[in-house]
Structure formats: C-alpha cells, structure tokens
Amino acid sequence: MKLYEQLADEIEAAVRRGVFTAGERIASVRQASQQHGVSIKTVLHAYALLESRGILETRPQSGYFVRAKPRSGEARGERGGVAGAMAVASEVDVSRLVLSTLRSIRAHGAVPFGSPYPDTEPFPWRRINQYANAIARRHASWNLIDDLPPGNPELIRQIARRYAENGVPVDPGEIVITVGATEAINLSLQAVAKPGDTVAVESPTFYAMLHAIERLGMRAIEVPTHPADGIDIDALAQIIGEGKIAACMVMPNFQNPLGFQMPDERKRRLVDLLSMHDIPVIENDVYHELHFGDARPSTLKNFDTKGLVLHCASFSKSLTASYRIGWAMPGRYRAQVEKLKFLNTLTTPSVPQVAVADYLRQDGYDRHLRRVRKLYKQQSRIMMAMVERFFPAGTRTSAPQGGYVLWVELPERVDSMLLYRAALAEGITVGPGYMFSTRNAFSHFIRLNYSYPWTPQSEAALQRLGQLVGELDARARET
Amino acid sequence: MKLYEQLADEIEAAVRRGVFTAGERIASVRQASQQHGVSIKTVLHAYALLESRGILETRPQSGYFVRAKPRSGEARGERGGVAGAMAVASEVDVSRLVLSTLRSIRAHGAVPFGSPYPDTEPFPWRRINQYANAIARRHASWNLIDDLPPGNPELIRQIARRYAENGVPVDPGEIVITVGATEAINLSLQAVAKPGDTVAVESPTFYAMLHAIERLGMRAIEVPTHPADGIDIDALAQIIGEGKIAACMVMPNFQNPLGFQMPDERKRRLVDLLSMHDIPVIENDVYHELHFGDARPSTLKNFDTKGLVLHCASFSKSLTASYRIGWAMPGRYRAQVEKLKFLNTLTTPSVPQVAVADYLRQDGYDRHLRRVRKLYKQQSRIMMAMVERFFPAGTRTSAPQGGYVLWVELPERVDSMLLYRAALAEGITVGPGYMFSTRNAFSHFIRLNYSYPWTPQSEAALQRLGQLVGELDARARET
Numbered sequence A, B: 001m002k003l004y005e006q007l008a009d010e011i012e013a014a015v016r017r018g019v020f021t022a023g024e025r026i027a028s029v030r031q032a033s034q035q036h037g038v039s040i041k042t043v044l045h046a047y048a049l050l051e052s053r054g055i056l057e058t059r060p061q062s063g064y065f066v067r068a069k070p071r072s073g074e075a076r077g078e079r080g081g082v083a084g085a086m087a088v089a090s091e092v093d094v095s096r097l098v099l100s101t102l103r104s105i106r107a108h109g110a111v112p113f114g115s116p117y118p119d120t121e122p123f124p125w126r127r128i129n130q131y132a133n134a135i136a137r138r139h140a141s142w143n144l145i146d147d148l149p150p151g152n153p154e155l156i157r158q159i160a161r162r163y164a165e166n167g168v169p170v171d172p173g174e175i176v177i178t179v180g181a182t183e184a185i186n187l188s189l190q191a192v193a194k195p196g197d198t199v200a201v202e203s204p205t206f207y208a209m210l211h212a213i214e215r216l217g218m219r220a221i222e223v224p225t226h227p228a229d230g231i232d233i234d235a236l237a238q239i240i241g242e243g244k245i246a247a248c249m250v251m252p253n254f255q256n257p258l259g260f261q262m263p264d265e266r267k268r269r270l271v272d273l274l275s276m277h278d279i280p281v282i283e284n285d286v287y288h289e290l291h292f293g294d295a296r297p298s299t300l301k302n303f304d305t306k307g308l309v310l311h312c313a314s315f316s317k318s319l320t321a322s323y324r325i326g327w328a329m330p331g332r333y334r335a336q337v338e339k340l341k342f343l344n345t346l347t348t349p350s351v352p353q354v355a356v357a358d359y360l361r362q363d364g365y366d367r368h369l370r371r372v373r374k375l376y377k378q379q380s381r382i383m384m385a386m387v388e389r390f391f392p393a394g395t396r397t398s399a400p401q402g403g404y405v406l407w408v409e410l411p412e413r414v415d416s417m418l419l420y421r422a423a424l425a426e427g428i429t430v431g432p433g434y435m436f437s438t439r440n441a442f443s444h445f446i447r448l449n450y451s452y453p454w455t456p457q458s459e460a461a462l463q464r465l466g467q468l469v470g471e472l473d474a475r476a477r478e479t
Helices: A003-016 A028-036 A038-053 A082-090 A094-105 A125-138 A153-165 A180-192 A207-215 A233-242 A263-274 A331-345 A350-364 A365-390 A416-425 A456-478 B001-015 B027-038 B040-052 B083-089 B092-103 B124-140 B151-167 B180-192 B207-215 B233-242 B264-276 B331-345 B350-363 B366-390 B417-425 B454-478
Strands: A054-060 A063-068 A176-179 A198-203 A219-226 A249-250 A281-284 A309-314 A325-329 A405-409 A445-449 B054-060 B063-066 B176-179 B197-204 B220-225 B247-248 B281-284 B307-313 B325-329 B405-409 B443-451
Touching: A003 A038, A003 B151, A028 A038, A038 A054, A038 A350, A054 B350, A094 A207, A094 B220, A094 B331, A125 A350, A125 B124, A153 A325, A153 A350, A153 B027, A176 A180, A176 A331, A180 A207, A180 A281, A180 A325, A180 A331, A180 B331, A198 A207, A198 B124, A207 A219, A207 A249, A207 A281, A207 B331, A219 A233, A219 B307, A233 A263, A263 A281, A309 A331, A325 A331, A325 A350, A331 B092, A331 B180, A331 B207, A365 A405, A365 A456, A405 B247, A416 A456, A416 B264, A445 A456, A445 B443, B001 B040, B027 B040, B040 B054, B092 B207, B124 B350, B151 B325, B151 B350, B176 B331, B180 B247, B180 B281, B180 B307, B180 B325, B180 B331, B207 B220, B207 B247, B207 B281, B220 B233, B220 B417, B233 B264, B264 B281, B307 B331, B325 B331, B325 B350, B366 B405, B366 B454, B417 B443, B417 B454
Parallel strands: A198 A219, A198 A249, A249 A281, A281 A309, B197 B220, B197 B247, B247 B281, B281 B307
Antiparallel strands: A054 A063, A176 A325, A309 A325, A405 A445, B054 B063, B176 B325, B307 B325, B405 B443
C-alpha cells in the first residue's frame, strides 16, 4: 500500500470511530504534513482520495471538512441511553450491576428513583462556584504541590471545626483529604487489611463497601442488620469468635439503604466489642449532616479509645456533588492512609478544596443544611405514604431517620431485576436489591431516592411502579 | 468531673489543636447548647471557666471569641517549611523520600530545582479557568453521574483527535479518564498483575512507577537503561527468559529523569519482544507533548498489534497542573481498567473535564505548546551549560530531547542526600538520585528542573550548588 493510501485509511478510520465528526475542519495540508511527518504531496494525495471516497470535502478559502456522518456526534454517548442500560440483564457481579444502574439514571428524562445521589438543585453550588472563580482569579496559577496530602490546611481546619462544634473530638492532624468518600474508604481498607482477608459488613450493605473489598481481593462476610438498630452485635461477636475477621465496615448513621441511626448505646457496644479484639472498623459517615432529628448524631469516634475507628466522610451528599471532596480520619492508621493517598492519586485538586474551605468559613453551611434536612424529612414522609398507597399488599418500607433513600420490601415473589428492567423501559429507575449483597439476599427489595421534589410526574411514576409490582407478583403466582 | 468542666476541656483542647484560632468567634451559647446537647446553663458555666483560663473572651454585642494563640493559624502549615522537610534524613523507602522532597519544594522562596512539576506560569490557566467559569454558569448543577467512567465523551473525543492527528491510531472507546496519570498507572498495573508479581522497570525509573508497584504489593526488577536509547532490550530479554515477569513499565518519551526519546526501531523491538511472550507493558507518556524535535514522537501504541500496551498520559505536565486530568488507553485490558477506575474513585470531577475539552476544541492547544517547547529547549541548553560551568570536574549531564528535567551525575564520592540537605538549608532544592531506584543505585546523581525562567537568582543558586558539590567531594576525599 502506498504511503498516501495508508494515511487516507488512517484518517477514514478515525472519522468512522467518531474522532472527527461531520462538519468539523481537519488539519490543513501543511499541518498534516508536519504532524504525520510526510510530504505535502502525500497529504494532498491522501485528502484527494478521501474526497473521492466521500469522507472529506473542500470548502473554498476554508480547508478540508469531514463530510461523512458515520455515527453520532458524541463518542460513546449512546451508552447513557436506556438501550445501553438494558444490557445489564446478564451481569452478575455487584460492581457491574451498580455501574449499569448508575448509567441508566443518566437516561434522558428518566424518573430518578434509582439514583444514589441527592438532587443537587437546592445545594449552594452558585456560591461555591463564586468562591472557585475568585480563587482562580487570585492565583496566577495553582501548582500540584500546593495541597499535597494530607490536603489544604484551611479546609482541614474547617472540617475539624465542624466536628468539634458537634461534640466529636478531632485532631486536625488526623484528617486526610481524599477524592470523595470512595477513595477514603478504599485507602482505609487497604491500610488495615490485606488481600485474602475477610471483612465483616452489614447486610444489606452499601455497595461501595463491597466494591472496596472486591478491588483489594478481600472477602466479605455479611452480618444480619436490623432496619432500626443496625448491625447485629451478637451475631458479629459470634463471627469474631468463630474465626478471624481482619476488619469491619459499617455505616452507623442513616445507613444506605436502610436509613437507620444506630443508638448511642449500640455504637458504644460495637466499638467496645471490636476494641476488645483489636479489630479496626471503617465508619462510612457520608450522611452525617442529613439528620432528621434535632442533634447531629454521634459517630463511632465518640466511643473510640484505641484509635481503631477509621472515619470516612465527604461533602458530596450534602454540599457539592461535583467537587469530589472527601476525607478520612484514620485513627492510629493515619500515617498509612496518608501515604496510600499519595500513592493512589498523588493529590486532590486544590481549587475545589480551597473553594469549599472559603464557603465553610464565610457562609456557614448551617442555613443550607437546615433547609435541606427539613426538605428531605418532608419528602421521606411523602414517599413512604405514596408507596403505601400505590404498592400492593405485602409491601413494607423502612423508616429513614436521615439521608434520602427509602428501602422497600416487595412481595416475596417479585424479582427486583425484572422490576428494574420493566420500569426502565417506561423511563423509571429504581435501585434493585441485588446491589446490596453478594448473596442475592435482597432479590425482592428496591431502594428509592426521595431527594427530588415531589411532582405530579413523580407521583404518576410511583403509581405505575406499584402497578408493575402488582403485575410481576401476579405473573410469578401463575408460574 | 462536672459536665461543664468536660465541655470546657473539650473546647480548650480544640483551641490548642488549632481547630479554633485566635480572634475567631465560637458558637453562641444557644448554638453550643444545641450542638452539644447540654443546657444553656452548662454552656454558660463552661464559657465562664474558659474565660478564667484565658482561652476565651467576651466582646460586647458580639459573643465569645478565642483569645489564646496556642499555635500558628494554619493547621499543619508548618510541614511545608524547611525544618519539616529536614526530617527526611532517616527516611528509607522511596515513597516517603519523595513525599518529603515534594514538601520541601513548598518551602517559602526555595529555588525549585528539585521540583518534578513544570512552572505553570506560561500555561493557559486563565483561558481554562474562563471555560470552567462559563460551564459553572451554564449548568444549574452538576451531578456526580454526568461523567461516569469512562469519562466525558467530548473530552475523550478531543484526546483521540490529538492522537489521530499525530499518527497514533486510537479508538475513542479505548480511553478512560482518570485523576491524573498517577491513577491511570495504578489502575493499569492492577489490571495486569497481582500482589507478589514481579514487574520490570527502567533504572533509573520515575518513582511513580515504584510507588504503584509498592502500593499493590508487587516487586520491581530494575533493568539497565541507556541515557539516550532507553531500556536495555537484551537485558530485558534475558530477565524474561530467566523467570517470570508479569508486566513491564517504561517511559519511552523524555523519560524522567533521563530525558531520552527511545528511537522508533527500539520501541518496535521492545513491543515485539514483549508481544512474543504476551507480557503487557505500561507506557507512561506524560511528556509526549513536550518534544524538542519537530515531530511528536511515536508511542508504543504505534507498534502494538496485540493490545498489550497500556498507554497512560495526562494534561498535568503541559496544560494544567491543578485540574488533575489524566487518561489510560489500556488496549485489551480496557474493561478491567474502566471497572477499577469506578471502584477506585468513582468518577473524575466533571467541570475540569468539560473545561479542558472546551479549551482543546476552541483554542487549539498547539500555539501554547509551540511556545512552551521552545522555552524548555532553550532553558535545557542554559541549564546544561551552567552545570558545566559551575560544577566540579567529573560531573556529567544527560542531553534531554524533551520534557524539563536534567539528570546530573556528580563525582562518585558525593552523596546526593547530603547535598540535598546542605542545599535545602540554603533554600535550594534538588531531586536526590535515591528517589529513582530501590537499590540506591544512583546515590551520586541528582535531578534538576529547568522549566522555571533563568534568572540571576537561579544562576546564583546553581553556582552555590556547584560549590556545595565541590565541598562534599573534598570532604569525602579526606575521610
């Protein structure tokens, strides 16, 4: 094959893959000659060939443009669509199911009952963006090394301050800033356990916990968890007695998906039990600010005397989802977590850290939180009432004490994956119970998000969801 | 202890830790009563006690303020100082040494010869910030799930486009956006090898490669590397023949610290050798845009027929350091890398992704790069000439073909850690050779950064560095 044919084939392939899209101008002959290290003549030949193939066209005084339209304008854009999400059917492992489910939520116009994220519309994103802009104007440039682990000192101080104000004694020197709570949990787990180890989790458990365990080649053991009281401490004691668990991962406040707040006395018992056996516990506390009661709940940190609690949290659920600022307070494992943070992603971007710190210092955060808590509490009541109204007999719901998700137990015959797919086909998303266990223990459960405003549309969607549950139940009864 | 004494102790501890700083207003009596769940009376007692201890003071009409000044305003701020960095002396493992070295660069006014990062002053940060601001204004809010892995479609397309224009055939569907190249390298390594495996690296090697290996519990085997031609392929072939290596990690273009560009013929031989044995290779190509020659260099991807090359790169070294946007093109390992990305940090922040995509589409990027390449090329020549002028006989330097670091071999008796500490005490940073090997193979080498403008100050600093080398050499000769 001649050189110009080779070049033409290469460019055509790029157009067909969506690298260059219809109507776009491509490199001039001179530029292309430099870029590909070939002569002007070769490029002219190649471009002429592509014109004859209908791939390029010339426009007078302007250059060469892509003419073909081999696929849609956005590379991989089709993956967000409903059709793409339907491919979930044969998936088995939890992380693939979760990723597929999250993608389905991006589907245009879908009712986001399945979303794990809050509606960010009531969040003070405008203020935070203003701070970010001001920072960008203030600093000529921002260097990678300005906020090396553990992170921006002022942000760390502001975080410590909020804890202190809520009666959680925190040494700012313990805090390590991370890329969301996801990274904090990953690093914490890696700091306390090694591949092959067994880690105790709640059942149902928030799937990010299962992801962390999967990613590090560990094994999960699921401990029965009460919808109002949290992890069964006696069952956990038995598991500890039977064999070796290297660590425990829990979500004592507004657990996802159950929504409970573990009573203080049980938090203390849990920490005491684990301390007695020197077992570290990773506490995922991302919903701590979203309490429906008057006082901010205690954390496991309040009862920790041996530095065994690795507390993880973030601003993603209550302040800004897009900035991805989380943190870990890893107790006696602080040095390891800081080092792993450095090895994992080097540093968390600076500007978002400083913007959030500015917001916390100057705007308070409390007024926003008071509004959101009230909103979520109201909407939780509406969602509970509506499920009761529209879903068939045999349906039961959790009674969330904070956060923004409702856990719904459907009649036993109803498979939540069938419901997920039937609902998705009608533009409604739900979180299938399969995501919350590796043992398929919650096949007839779903999680619903109530952070979005209640509208006639969402009411109609929930009503339709109830009908689908009824239909699936009837069909299952026949077979 | 009485409840109010307990509360007072708690607040005093927080002040002493720097959570509340001098002059700051603390929670009102009413707020504190709510926050701590105690009576108004208890708070009043506690605050009075703190006043008597000289910790708080009241100001009429304003409330309670922190009076004590137990430490400096910024929590942990002292770590950036020279004194903190000096603590490096007894550190042994590479990642701790690197983190200490990076921290030392933050020292006020230090000459940044030791920095691994480019001077970002000539970067188009103003333009990119403008795009980011425009995006923030355009969107009411930005959700976590908008740019789930693999990442923002338009950014992916723009990246693919640049490769295509430079003769590297890329399927946009192969690209996964990451938090900098650091994450791309970590995920790639985890996708191809498991704990306990052995990974071949260059020697000297860029320490982020060693970090990734350390983090995943693998072992590194260092392969001799020629300062101009790159990794010794015959030596690598022998190592492959002798036993099992699971993967190979290299930096074929403008390697850090050597600065070479591996000739095409050797790139091809390397890929062929590894393909023959089905060994995946992680290609760190973060400096690809910073070539001194006319054409952008080829990548290992150009010679890969089996999908064994996992190509990693970022914008941090050539466009924007603070946005932390990197990517992986993991060949046949794409699905694993995308999944690991999701498990590791869920998603890369959206706004920076879109801002960079907007910049690439609308501003080009080429004009900026042409300017920076010319600058770095000139400054590399100056730095080489100045080292020759100021350093004692027996000093040799690399001849970088791109990037912005110079590798300097000192007289054999000179220990680079001693030089590092002596220089730091005078406000000059260097990269000690110990960072680039786990075997202390480069104890008398240093790495110098020439991305910063050459000034009388930097000239004086380099001259002083040369004197220090001479003094250390003389002292070593005496003993």
